Amino acid sequence: MNSAESVVTDPGVGKLTEKLEHAVSRLEQASAFAKSNHQAPVIDVARRLLTKSGGIxxxxxxxxxLDxxxxxAGTDWAAPASLIPGLVTATMRGGSAQTITIECLSELRMLAVATGRMHSTELSGDxxxxxxxxVLAMNLERVFGMMDEAARVKAGPLDGAVSELFQFLLNHIGFDDILQSLIDEIWRILAQRPIQVGHVKAMITEIAITMANGAGSLGDARLGADRLISSLFGPTQTCRDDPGLTEYQSRLETIDFPGLQQEASGLARAMLDTGLVSDYHALFVRWILDTGQVTLLPTALGLSSTGQDALQCYSDLVHHLIVEAIHPGTAQALYGLVNLLERGxxxxxxxxxGLWRQIALQPSEKASAALTATFGxxxxxxxxxxxxxxxxxxxPLGIGQGNNPTCQSARAISMWSYSDPAYLLHVxxxxxxxxxxxxxxEGTPISSAELPDALARSSMLDTDAVSTILVPHLDRIYGEMGRLCSDRGEDPHRWINPEFHGWWVGREFYIAVDVATGKLRDYEGFVREFYASYHPLYNGNQPLIHPQPAGLAVTDSSAVFVGWHAITLIRVGLDQEGxxxxxxxxxxxxxxxxxxxxxxxxxQGHGERFGEASLPFAEMVSRLYIxxxxxxxxxxxxxxxxSEIETVRALAYGSWAADRIPE
Known part of the structure; x- marks a missing residue:
């Protein structure tokens, strides 16, 4: 932008700034219930400022x-700690002018917190x-002006302002830091082997586009980026140039058997390295079944002797699962199949x-609508x-609750898959x-169809397919169980957890908090009981047989209490450092x-298996409450x-229990 343009636009910004000052003053003076009446003028002036040079x-x-x-106040942006980066792109592309303006103001608020210009009690600068x-990583096309023609045709009046905003954010955050942090973030997420990887694939796609256009500097992160990109778009030499599925199949038809063996091995290696499955991999396994080259399947799946034995015993079932369920659009299920076989x-x-019945299952009209709404x-x-x-x-440990307050239901699905997969198939x-x-x-039948909706939405757009179907039902049942024991004067999880999760849940129940007062109750006894129950040095070296439900007092990075949360205790053991x-x-x-x-x-890095989280024993106990x-x-x-008790007590008293210490 040249200086002449700056001279022309400066007066406009000045006048709009004055109007904004007046509008904000009126908003500041408004009472809490009247805030909504004074927000619109502020947002309208902010919208006009966004389109002016210097307005951002x-x-x-x-x-x-402004905050x-x-x-x-009263909007979806009221709690910054609850905002989700993945929703920003859709809002900026398809929201109304008012919604886009609020989103832009929200990003500027985040930047103010990140740079230390503003203090937030809800989230740290980091x-x-x-x-x-x-957010920037998922909108690299805007940052570098690489929007395609379709995006340009659909561009609204604020699109230029949004691109300017992302550039403004980039100037303060720094691009190199974004890409390297993004790549590190992707590898960290993949190390947990989640089922839902759509957002990860979207970020990898953005990185691939950016690298193809020569933007950004990856430095030492290039190797990690290349591995991620190739795992999706070119896992083998045959598809290294990302030729498209039709061309790839044509190439397969010209390869001899030793070459196909190498292809199968390369696809499996990329999948097991990242936990991501390329569409080319899905096409390959379907093609070898169609062409009668099933001897390549164990290699294409990268199976160990355990998995190969299961495949050999149940080959007809596995072949049907591939034909019916694994397509380029559902390629990730191939990794699930590998782990299903390896679990035995x-x-x-x-x-x-149960799986044969599932293959033949036709979802009801309501279930079909929910699945279509989520997956297209x-x-x-x-x-x-x-x-x-x-x-x-x-x-089973890759199941997530998504952006839903349904940790109990997600935990139940995970626990059933882990300990009683037949029951999961049944429900x-x-x-x-x-x-x-x-x-x-307790003997009383509860049918989810007869209960009102609870915390889960009837249509869940950010969960896996099993959760999409089950969580609304389980959430209603969980709520009803809570109602049935709400008058017992104690924490309802004492009775709900064994009935809701399964027979293997221990009948002895320990809680660190007095339900009536919210204060700690015999906290030392609570800690000693957990050590005696789960620590191998104090429980006779007994392993944890079945995963057990437990409750956390979750704290933020400042050790401030956030809320209660459901988890599953899986095992206790020594890490590589003892x-x-x-x-x-x-x-x-x-x-x-x-x-x-x-x-x-x-x-990762402390003996965790895929999907597990871990903490040193004392630190874990310090955040438990049931x-x-x-x-x-x-x-x-x-x-x-x-000394162990004192360590736990100090960690608890210095965090979630700080205001729960009995007088």
Whole structure:
């Protein structure tokens, strides 16, 4: 932009800034219930400022004041810590002018927090910066002006302003940091092997486009980026140039058998390296079945001797699962199939017939509508459901709750897949075909079809297929169980967890908090009981047989209490450095979290298996508030050292329990 243009636009910005000052003053003076009446003028002036040269700088300078005045009050942007980076792109592309303006103001607020210009009680500067890094990474085409023709045709009056905003954010965040952080973030997420990887694939696609256009500098991160991109778009030499599925199949038809063996091995290697499955891989396994070259299947799946044995015993079933469920549009299910075979669960008598029934299952009209709303209509709903079933059975710790307050239901699905996959198939069949799930609470039947909606939306757009069908039913049942024991004067999880999750849940129940007062109750006894139940040095070296539900007092990076959260205790053991750790499942989509006071949840590097999170034993206990145990009790009389108790107490008192200490 030249200086002449700056002279022309400066007066306009000045006048609009004055109008904004007046509008914000009125908003500041308005009472809480009247804020909504005074937000529109502020947003309207902000919208006009966004389109002026220098206007974004003005809005950035005023971001702290706009937030304090209440421009976000009563909107979806009111709680910055709850915002989701993945939703920004859709809002900027398809939102109304008012919605886009609020989104832009929200990004500027995040930037103000990230740069230290503004303090937020809800999130730290590092978290705000992390949020903006993800937003920029998912909108690289705007940052570098690489929007395609379709995007340009559909561009609205604020599109130029939005692109300017992203450039403004980039200037403050730094591009190199974005790409390298993004690549590190992708590898960190993939190390947890989640079922839902659509957002990861979208970010990898953006990186590929950026690199193809020569933008950005990757430096040491290039190798990691190349591995990610090739895993999706060119996992083998035959498809290294990303030729498209039709051309790839034509090339396969010209390759000799040794070459096909190399192709199968290369595809499997890329899948097992990243946990991502290329559409080329899905086409390859379908093609070898169609052409009668099934001897290549074990190699294409990268199976160990355990998986090969299961494949040999159940080859007809596996072939049908591939034909019915695994397409280029559902390629990720292939990784689920590999893990299903490696788990050996097909040897459990009900699983194979349960999967045969699932193959033939036609979802009800309501279930079909929910699946189509979530996954689109390119493939039939039954295909998405069968693919999702394979993933859920293969990756029980990869199930996530999405952006839904349904950790209990997500935990139940994960636990059933882990410990009782036949039961998962049972409830999924009835929910899909009959639109109901029947469970019992202390002998009383509860049918989800007869209950009102609870926390879960009837249409869940950010979860796997099994969760899309089951969670609304399970959420209603969980709520009803809570109602049935709401008058007992104690935490309802004492009775709900064994009835809701399964017979293996321990009947002994321990809680650190007095339900009536919210204060700690015999906290030292609570800690000692957990050590005696789960720590190998104090429980007679007894392993954890069945995963157990537990409740966390979740804290943020400042160790401030956030809320209660459901997890699953999976196992306890020594890591490679000899430190005793608790390994657990967290239904959150990202298990690596900072809970403050030096409590950093790990997902890799400390002996974690795919999908597990872990903490040193004392740190884990310091964030627990409920757990279950087998009524048999501890098999050891070894006392827990007072130093261990004191370590846990200090961590708890310095975080979630700070205002719960009894007087």
């Amino acid at each position: 700088e003005v809005l950035y300078e005023m971001a702290p004041r 304090r005045a209440g421009v976000f 978290l705000a910066r992390h949020f903006l890094t993800q 669960i097909l040897y459990s008598p009900p699983i194979a017939p 209509a390119a493939l039939p709903p039954r295909v998405h459901l069968l693919a999702g079933t394979i993933l859920a059975l293969g990756l 999924l069949f009835h929910a899909t075909r009959q639109d109901t799930v029947l469970m019992h609470f 430190e005793m750790r608790v390994y657990f499942y967290n239904p959150n989509n990202d298990s690596r979290q900072n809970w403050g006071n030096g409590v950093l949840v790990s997902t 757990f279950h145990d087998d009524a048999a009790g501890s098999l050891s009389d070894t006392p827990v050292p007072e």
